[in-house]
Amino acid sequence: AQSVTQPDIHITVSEGASLELRCNYSYGATPYLFWYVQSPGQGLQLLLKYFSGDTLVQGIKGFEAEFKRSQSSFNLRKPSVHWSDAAEYFCAVVVNGNKLVFGAGTILRVKS
């Protein structure tokens, strides 16, 4: 079955430090992949998406992600984290045409 694994439940980084959130997927075909961010008590905001083409995709708020087929990964990165980036981040893959399967999420804490 298709699945998404986010191995880190919590990550804490210092403000200004670089960030990488891990995501691994299990899917037979070329996946459609997404990263969403959720602030407490709110819905999800799309950060970026990968469908095909260039494996390094740029998103909003300075985030980027790299699709690596050989590693079945789609890790999210940001070179310098801001305190406002503290939130929960979800990786997701499209299955069965248009349904999203989400990872368990990674909570990012930013310390000053």
Added chain:
Amino acid sequence: GAVVSQHPSWVICKSGTSVKIECRSLDFQATTMFWYRQFPKQSLMLMATSNEGSKATYEQGVEKDKFLINHASLTLSTLTVTSAHPEDSSFYICSASPGHTGNQPQHFGDGTRLSIL
């Protein structure tokens, strides 16, 4: 662009009450809308997929008579939790997509926190 409005944002009601949650796409036509449930500190679980003008498709284990979904127009879908009980308390989130295919991103509402007393 791609704004989805969900209302209400918070509902507290007595056990046995039916609760309706609205999901509207404000600046695009939503061919497909999705309803999710999120338990505390957990990920989103898809409940059902609805296409405008047709019956919703429910995920395995989701009671369609308990969670009534209507998608009567291209900008509005509603989820009605019928005869709600405390175990139905959760965070419900809708999303909307302008197409049927996976390369059309889903845009999410801000969610509805439902508390049944």
